[in-house]
Every structure is written in structure tokens, then in C-alpha cells.
Amino acid sequence: MEINYNYTLPKTSRPIIIFGAGGIVNDAHMPAYKKAGFEVYGITNRTKARAEKVAEKFGIPRVFDSIDDAIAQAPENAVFDLTLMPNQFVDTLEKLPDGAAVLIQKPLGDYFEQTKEIIEVCRRKKLIAAVNCQLRFAPYIMAARNLIKQGAIGEIYDMEVKVTVHMPWELFPNVMYHPRLEIQQHSIHHIDLVRSFLGNPKGIMAKTLKHPGKEMSSTRTNVIMEYGDDVRALVSTNHDHIFGHNHQESYVKWEGTKGAIYAKMGLLMNYPDGVPDAFEYCILEEGKKPEWKSMKLEGSWFPDAFIGTMSSLICYANGETDKLDTSVDDVLDTMHVVEAAYASSDAGGIAPKYDSI
The missing domain is CATH 3.40.50.720 (NAD(P)-binding Rossmann-like Domain)
Incomplete structure (x- = not known):
């Protein structure tokens, strides 16, 4: 292929x-x-x-x-x-x-x-x-978009962006203490990316959080983007993982009715030096066990x-x-989603009715 x-x-x-x-x-x-x-x-x-x-x-x-x-x-x-x-x-x-x-x-x-x-x-x-x-133009994103456009993985029913890393925010003094740090300055990349594949969501559920030992406004976020009863779209970020590289994660994953794609965003791990990216895909074939294939791509998010x-x-x-x-008109909708994410985070979740029985 x-x-x-x-x-x-x-x-x-x-x-x-x-x-x-x-x-x-x-x-x-x-x-x-x-x-x-x-x-x-x-x-x-x-x-x-x-x-x-x-x-x-x-x-x-x-x-x-x-x-x-x-x-x-x-x-x-x-x-x-x-x-x-x-x-x-x-x-x-x-x-x-x-x-x-x-x-x-x-x-x-x-x-x-x-x-x-x-x-x-x-x-x-x-x-x-x-x-x-x-981020829409990172090589692994371009490759995933091409595979999906070909119909290789069928209808997408799951898209997940997961980031668990240690981000040295001191490298960004202009935004380090921004009152809207994590979503507005970072997860906006991921929200925009999901939109570029799945379109505008019908609803947003989100929570952005600070670290108890840091002065920054927020360093971790979960955003659920609603696209119907059969599509899960999730952005989950944690920039406070200071426990070494073994369990750090930074990836985008698409799952469809015919296959799946996994793209490792190496830039965000061991930042700013990064680690190598990875691009893998699995196309289901009738009568065969699922097999993941990897492809080496030239270039990366920065600078390509x-x-x-x-x-x-x-x-x-x-x-x-x-x-x-x-x-700007397209990205305006990304900003609408960002605003909805902050509104959802501020509103909080629905409290269980513990005393109802």
C-alpha cells in the first residue's frame, strides 16, 4: 500500500x-x-x-x-x-x-x-x-490522513490523543504563568487536530487541572469531544510525569472498522530534545490475525x-x-471548542445524589 x-x-x-x-x-x-x-x-x-x-x-x-x-x-x-x-x-x-x-x-x-x-x-x-x-502537517499526521482518505481503515469510530510527559515550562517564560495555560497554549493543537479529522463536535466535556506543587494555572487536561453514539474522541494530557521515560506516552491513535493507525509524537517526550517518532498501522484481513506494520517517515513535527x-x-x-x-475562519471553530472546554471545566461535573435512597 x-x-x-x-x-x-x-x-x-x-x-x-x-x-x-x-x-x-x-x-x-x-x-x-x-x-x-x-x-x-x-x-x-x-x-x-x-x-x-x-x-x-x-x-x-x-x-x-x-x-x-x-x-x-x-x-x-x-x-x-x-x-x-x-x-x-x-x-x-x-x-x-x-x-x-x-x-x-x-x-x-x-x-x-x-x-x-x-x-x-x-x-x-x-x-x-x-x-x-x-500539527496538522506533521509527517505522521499527513501519512495517517492519506491512509484514511484511501479508506484503508474504514469508518473511524475512535480517535485518541494521549500525552503523558514532563514538560519544562520554564522554556516558555512568556506563557508559563498564563491563566489559561494548558488548553489555550498546548491542547489547542490536539483539539484542532481532532477537528481536522472528525469535523466540529456536537458537545464538549472537559476538565483542566493544576499541579499541587506548581504555580501554573493548569498542566493536565481531559477533553471529550462528542460526535455521536458510536464515536469516541478524547484528548488526555499530563505534563507532570517526572518519573523517568519508561512510562511516558505521546501518541495519536485512530481506530476504524477496517483497521487502526498509531503515531508516536516523539517531540513531546524528553522535550526539547525529543525521541524518534513512530508510525504504525494495522489493516484487518479476513481469516488472518491482526498484523501491525511500521513505516519510517522522513522529517518530524519540528521543523517539517x-x-x-x-x-x-x-x-x-x-x-x-x-x-x-x-x-482563520476554520480555526475560529477550534477556538469555539477551546472556549467550550473552559466553560465545561469551570462548570464541573454532575454530583452524584448520594443521599437519594
């Missing part, structure tokens, strides 16, 4: 201008763009020295003094890559030329009121706007998935495709 997990690269590239020079640019954006052969026209950052350091490392030809300066000098067909914090999105989007192509870092706002402001600006200015929900989000945006902006995979 042939499994295709390659990206559709744009036939004609566009110059990319990056706003921000944080760790994600150094670790993912620039390595991905270099690997894909994309042209990075220039970069800017609030602290110019950081932008200069990234520019020197990756051979970026221009370092702009400010966002205003970068926009003023941008080529007409530039793509703007916003790697800023969400509270800077609206002001920055307002400055872009009407109709510009822009890739916005996730999440699409720290709170839903902010999300609505971002959407309003994008629609009013007719921006070709996508969100960097790049970042090629996918940028490729999708450029292809759409060029008119090479009529689908923008992670458009």
Missing part, C-alpha cells in the same frame, strides 16, 4: 517577512523555510539584536528597524509571518496592506473576545489569513510541519488551490 505524506509545495514562491525572532523562529520557522527553499526577505523584532542574530544564523538579507519599517519596504506579493504574542495581533494586522497574505501564530487570541477582534480585522481588510496550526502551513498559505494566495487548510 502506497502512503503519501508529502506537502504540496507552491509552484511560485513568495518573499516572507517575519515579525518576531523568538525561539519558535530559530527552532522551527527558519529551519523549515530553509529546507523548503522559501525566500525569507527580511525579519524584525522588538529587540533588534535578536533579529540580527537570527538573520546572521540563517542568512536573512534584511533586518528591519520595526514592523512599520518592514511593511513599508515589503514587496507587493509578500507573505507576513506573525510570530508575536496574541495581544499584538490586532494592532499588527491593522497595519498590513488590505488583501495581504499573513500566517498568524497560534493561538488565535488569548481569550475569545480577542479572537473576535482578530477575525473582524482579517475580514474587514480581506486578508488572506491562516493560523499556524502546524511548518513547511506545510506556509506552503498551504502561499499556494492559496497564488490561486494554485482553492482550499486554505488552516484559515
Whole structure:
């Protein structure tokens, strides 16, 4: 069985201008763009020295003094890559030329009121706007999507995302003490991923929790996404597993009427070094015992998935495709699910009627 997990690269590239020079640019954006052969026209950052350091490392030809300066000098067909914090999105989007192509870092706002402001600006200015929900483009996710599209595992009745790891949150000082840490900053990836396979859920049940010995707002979450009586969709995360690697887990699993797929997300284990990914699948054959097969895939979530989000945006902006995979309007529904998850968590469960008899 042939499994295709390659990206559709744009036939004609566009110059990319990056706003921000944080760790994600150094670790993912620039390595991905270099690997894909994309042209990075220039970069800017609030602290110019950081932008200069990234520019020197990756051979970026221009370092702009400010966002205003970068926009003023941008080529007409530039793509703007916003790697800023969400509270800077609206002001920055307002400055872009009407109709510009822009890739916005996730999440699409720290709170839903902010999300609505971002959407309003994008629609009013007719921006070709996508969100960097790049997990959708990780090689093992692309391979799973291709198998499922072929009908290899039949009708999906179970999708599970399980993460039990030790996350060194101190590597993310900008979000470490965010009042909506776990779902808004991390599990949003997994919620968006489930949506991309199963569509919008009919209901959400969720609980996000803090650790008794940590000051962070939340580090563990369970989210059940309802799709009917015969489909289970679960996101379960625990970032507090400090007990060694033996029982850490990080995977996505799909089960269908004809087979199953298992994808190990190695990046999240022993973070930030990670461990090797794994991709396995089992196709049921009548009269035979179930047999799992493994396939070695090239690339990983970081940096390769970042090629996918940028490729999708450029292809759409060029008119090479009529689908923008992670458009702001599509990811708006992910934000609706996130908001429902927090509402469910705040409301709490139904208390048993212990004294009813």
C-alpha cells in the first residue's frame, strides 16, 4: 500500500517577512523555510539584536528597524509571518496592506473576545489569513490522513490523543504563568487536530487541572469531544510525569472498522530534545490475525510541519488551490471548542445524589 505524506509545495514562491525572532523562529520557522527553499526577505523584532542574530544564523538579507519599517519596504506579493504574542495581533494586522497574505501564530487570541477582534480585522481588510496550526502537517499526521482518505481503515469510530510527559515550562517564560495555560497554549493543537479529522463536535466535556506543587494555572487536561453514539474522541494530557521515560506516552491513535493507525509524537517526550517518532498501522484481513506494520517517515513535527502551513498559505494566495487548510475562519471553530472546554471545566461535573435512597 502506497502512503503519501508529502506537502504540496507552491509552484511560485513568495518573499516572507517575519515579525518576531523568538525561539519558535530559530527552532522551527527558519529551519523549515530553509529546507523548503522559501525566500525569507527580511525579519524584525522588538529587540533588534535578536533579529540580527537570527538573520546572521540563517542568512536573512534584511533586518528591519520595526514592523512599520518592514511593511513599508515589503514587496507587493509578500507573505507576513506573525510570530508575536496574541495581544499584538490586532494592532499588527491593522497595519498590513488590505488583501495581504499573513500566517498568524497560534493561538488565535488569548481569550475569545480577542479572537473576535482578530477575525473582524482579517475580514474587514480581506486578508488572506491562516493560523499556524502546524500539527496538522506533521509527517505522521499527513501519512495517517492519506491512509484514511484511501479508506484503508474504514469508518473511524475512535480517535485518541494521549500525552503523558514532563514538560519544562520554564522554556516558555512568556506563557508559563498564563491563566489559561494548558488548553489555550498546548491542547489547542490536539483539539484542532481532532477537528481536522472528525469535523466540529456536537458537545464538549472537559476538565483542566493544576499541579499541587506548581504555580501554573493548569498542566493536565481531559477533553471529550462528542460526535455521536458510536464515536469516541478524547484528548488526555499530563505534563507532570517526572518519573523517568519508561512510562511516558505521546501518541495519536485512530481506530476504524477496517483497521487502526498509531503515531508516536516523539517531540513531546524528553522535550526539547525529543525521541524518534513512530508510525504504525494495522489493516484487518479476513481469516488472518491482526498484523501491525511500521513505516519510517522522513522529517518530524519540528521543523517539517511548518513547511506545510506556509506552503498551504502561499499556494492559496497564488490561486494554485482553492482550499486554505488552516484559515482563520476554520480555526475560529477550534477556538469555539477551546472556549467550550473552559466553560465545561469551570462548570464541573454532575454530583452524584448520594443521599437519594
